[in-house]
Amino acid sequence: MGDTYLDLMSSGAGAAIATRLGLPRPAPLRRYRPGVALLDGSALVLGGGPDADAIAQLLSGPPGGTGGVPDGWGLDVHRHAVPDERYAAVLVVLTDVTHPDQLAAPVLEAAATLKRLRPGGRVVTVSRPAHETDAPAVAAARQGVDGLLRSLAKELRGGATGNGVVVTDGVPVTAPSAVATLRFLLSTRSAFVDGQLVDVDLDAGELATDWDHPLAGRVAVVTGAARGIGAVVAEVLARDGARVVCVDVPAAGQGLAAVANRVRGTALQLDVTAPDAGDRILEHATSRHGGLHVMVHNAGITRDKLLANMTPDRWGSVMAVNLAAQLAINETLLTSGEFVDAPRIVATASTSGIAGNRGQTNYAASKAGIIGAVRATAPLLVPFGGTANAVAPGFIETDMTARMPALTRQVARRLSSLQQGGQPVDVAEAVAFLASPAAGGIVGRTLRVCGQSLVGR
Numbered sequence: 001m002g003d004t005y006l007d008l009m010s011s012g013a014g015a016a017i018a019t020r021l022g023l024p025r026p027a028p029l030r031r032y033r034p035g036v037a038l039l040d041g042s043a044l045v046l047g048g049g050p051d052a053d054a055i056a057q058l059l060s061g062p063p064g065g066t067g068g069v070p071d072g073w074g075l076d077v078h079r080h081a082v083p084d085e086r087y088a089a090v091l092v093v094l095t096d097v098t099h100p101d102q103l104a105a106p107v108l109e110a111a112a113t114l115k116r117l118r119p120g121g122r123v124v125t126v127s128r129p130a131h132e133t134d135a136p137a138v139a140a141a142r143q144g145v146d147g148l149l150r151s152l153a154k155e156l157r158g159g160a161t162g163n164g165v166v167v168t169d170g171v172p173v174t175a176p177s178a179v180a181t182l183r184f185l186l187s188t189r190s191a192f193v194d195g196q197l198v199d200v201d202l203d204a205g206e207l208a209t210d211w212d213h214p215l216a217g218r219v220a221v222v223t224g225a226a227r228g229i230g231a232v233v234a235e236v237l238a239r240d241g242a243r244v245v246c247v248d249v250p251a252a253g254q255g256l257a258a259v260a261n262r263v264r265g266t267a268l269q270l271d272v273t274a275p276d277a278g279d280r281i282l283e284h285a286t287s288r289h290g291g292l293h294v295m296v297h298n299a300g301i302t303r304d305k306l307l308a309n310m311t312p313d314r315w316g317s318v319m320a321v322n323l324a325a326q327l328a329i330n331e332t333l334l335t336s337g338e339f340v341d342a343p344r345i346v347a348t349a350s351t352s353g354i355a356g357n358r359g360q361t362n363y364a365a366s367k368a369g370i371i372g373a374v375r376a377t378a379p380l381l382v383p384f385g386g387t388a389n390a391v392a393p394g395f396i397e398t399d400m401t402a403r404m405p406a407l408t409r410q411v412a413r414r415l416s417s418l419q420q421g422g423q424p425v426d427v428a429e430a431v432a433f434l435a436s437p438a439a440g441g442i443v444g445r446t447l448r449v450c451g452q453s454l455v456g457r
Helices: 004-009 012-021 050-060 100-111 136-155 176-186 228-239 250-262 277-289 312-336 361-384 406-414 424-435 437-441
Strands: 043-046 089-093 122-127 161-167 197-200 219-223 243-248 266-269 294-297 344-348 387-393 446-449
Touching: 004 012, 004 406, 043 050, 043 100, 050 089, 050 176, 089 100, 100 136, 122 136, 122 176, 136 161, 136 197, 161 176, 176 197, 176 424, 176 437, 219 228, 219 277, 228 243, 228 250, 228 294, 228 424, 243 250, 243 277, 250 266, 266 277, 277 312, 294 312, 294 424, 312 344, 312 361, 344 361, 344 424, 361 387, 387 424, 387 437, 424 437, 424 446
Parallel strands: 043 089, 089 122, 122 161, 161 197, 219 243, 219 294, 243 266, 294 344, 344 387, 387 446
Antiparallel strands: none
């Protein structure tokens, strides 16, 4: 969907007017295209200790890996800021901090580079989680990273983003999921992910040998695939190498067939609330494609109403499609004995399920339920090298948001650090990342794709 205001503010005259009047100045975001370089400039890696050294070696090293570090990315990497250098990425490695006083030196060195950050640049922190069993000073320093990263992300401009990788104690920063998360956050695949800290829980997963096709050899099912975000998810998974089963209700059969043909996949007309939905999905995937590795729960509906005016059918239909169907399908997969090859479940939640939304008690309850469901389901898949996670979109430019009143739509677009709505492809890129073999160490988490929306965390 078009954003006329963004287009206007991207012109010289529009930018000048916005500056004079103090209006928001959103910048067009650079999005992923296969074959494009990871960064369009050099990277700065700040921080001391072996973890910072390992990350610098990862970024700068040649393909093939050296010294136990995964294949290098061949980037131009600096370990200290160079005057007048315009960096494409600044990484601040804080895994060894044990006291808040230790944050100052690397953070303030990073601060001196921010005004020279390239358009669409990346700032990424790498840290450890705070625990109640930590010494108070350790917990304070580690938790402090959360606040400084989220605040920093709100200050960046020009389409730049700030995000963090939080690596559990005992898991090396070069673990597959830590490496894959770092690459995702540095890349243009994460264009609309901002102000988020991604937890890496396990030393698990398998790094891609081809970063442009990380899903090669995998079979994925996408529900709600006939249009909107679901159709784009199917396209991105296929682009990344997966064979895709596109699922939607029979009434959407024509659109479903078009999407399946476009991604060279297969179509399955199915109501996900049917009692045999899980069995039919599994049978189709295994008989037509030889197995099932990725289950993407995208099907969803809205039946908005103030709770005082809510009816049982509005409540029940939303909960049935958005949540109960997922639980039933997951139960079938988990008990089948066939969903065991490093399986991935990725579900579409919503920022409404995190922060709530007026008139959406049923929808928000279902989306919050998804967040709880993946948290509880993920450990059941870990013995098979699998996991379950969710993405939580914010304001995304879809047919649904296009029907909003014009003024409401414009306000909603600006209520994020990136000052614009996301595109369906932004959600799809996050789904593809969590569906990848490398994401096996991310267990039961929810990744917001909202441009750091000014709701929730």
